[in-house]
Amino acid sequence: MVRGGPHLGILRGSVVKNRRLLSVAIGFLLGVYPTPPAHTDYEEARPSGGALRIGDTIKPSIINPILTSDTISIHLLDLIFNGLVKLSDSLEPIPDLAESWEFSGDGKVWTFFLRKGVKFHDGTEFTAEDAKFTYEKVLELRGPISPAAVERYEVVNRYTFRAVLREPYSPFIYAMTWPIAPKHLLEGEDLEKASFNRHPVGTGPFKLAEWTDDDRIRLVANQEYFEGRPHLDSVSVVSYGPRDMLWAQLILGKIDLVTLIPPEHFLFVRPPKFKVYTQTSPFYYTFLFNLRDPLVSDRRIRQAINLILSPERIIEEGLGGHGQPCTGPFLPDSWPYNPDVVHPHDPDEAARLLDQAGWSQRGWDGIRIKDGRRLVISLLMDTDDELKLSAAQVMHQQLWEAGIDLEVRLIKPEILIDQYLRTGRFQAALLQFNAGIDPDFARTFWHSG
Known part of the structure; x- marks a missing residue:
């Protein structure tokens, strides 16, 4: 996704x-x-450790890579889970949970060779079974690919996953950015009601430490992450409701990051208290x-x-x-x-x-x-x-x-x-x-x- x-x-x-x-x-x-x-006044070093506190006006929805489609939960998926591939800065597919892949001459068969030894946050190893389970569920729910385009998904062996298409579909590789869910925790569950939705377990750089009744979420660094420990120690999300309240918390220093800020508010954002970065949407x-x-x-x-x-x-x-x-x-x-x-x-x-x-x-x-x-x-x-x-x-x-x-x-x-x-x-x-x-x-x- x-x-x-x-x-x-x-x-x-x-x-x-x-x-x-x-x-x-x-x-x-x-x-x-x-x-x-499109400018920043800072070229910053990257000191190790620290916590990032994110504020939002809307409470997070469930965190389940098969179902989540809105709120800040979408962005938390990227911290908790991985897809088979991810996108480079130029938006080209590069390896993630898959080390490499190949496709047949007619473009109908895609084979992905998975990393070995990657663990979910509960210690269970990620395998091709998890990829097959996730993408079949996504297909049932009409995710990024029409069910008419996919003939079947296959587990070739523990570390090889295959997709067979009914006809060539060049953007297929981008669908493989969809994050992988653990089969052993969701198989046989009602996805809409699964406890997993508030207790997500992925393979990503951060893992869930806390989700309180008032919808405060705290993620902590995954020390065993296959690409190395993430830069931050933790990432927290707090919902404050009205945007004025959100701004107040930022000014008071109780949160570090707020999103979706209208341009007219830039008048109040000046160094040295704040820094500005640019991101193309x-x-x-x-x-x-x-x-x-x-x-x-x-x-x-x-x-x-x-x-x-x-x-x-x-x-x-x-x-x-x-x-x-x-x-x-x-x-x-x-x-x-x-x-x-x-x-x-x-x-x-x-x-x-x-x-x-x-x-x-x-x-x-x-x-x-x-x-x-x-x-x-x-x-x-x-x-x-x-x-x-x-x-x-x-x-x-x-x-x-x-x-x-x-x-x-x-x-x-x-x-x-x-x-x-x-x-x-x-x-x-x-x-x-x-x-x-x-x-x-x-x-x-x-x-x-």
């Missing part, structure tokens, strides 16, 4: 910032990878057109909007400089990304296209008109993203300067999806998409077939 999302954190003594990316693509794509500032903002709409079905309108909008200006004015342009649905540091592709910003060419489409006249307010109708684009977006709204405000200004009126409508996320997007009742929408780590992930959204 590949996890990620807009992640912005403040660390007492150091501050973690999240990068966001922004891109405009011809015809239908305006992406933003939203991101806080795997999301981009998309200006999505409904091609069934009579107005934006005209390619010249879409192309003009694409040429008018400047990602650099949106990032600077709307996101406070906390972003990074992109030119497609791939992370800039990932292998599918093409740095030679650039986004064209040409208001003059946009004006020519609009004139050609018949929107050559201007009204008293500067907005283009055609047959007595003003050139207005209705843009829907959800109510839960202040950064997205800030970006939309800058888009409104850029388009107004070019003679296009952008009407922004804020709608609750569940209503936006069910009543507007799925039914096609929209002209344009500003949405957030996962950039993914393989071109096939982008194909899910953008392929017309």
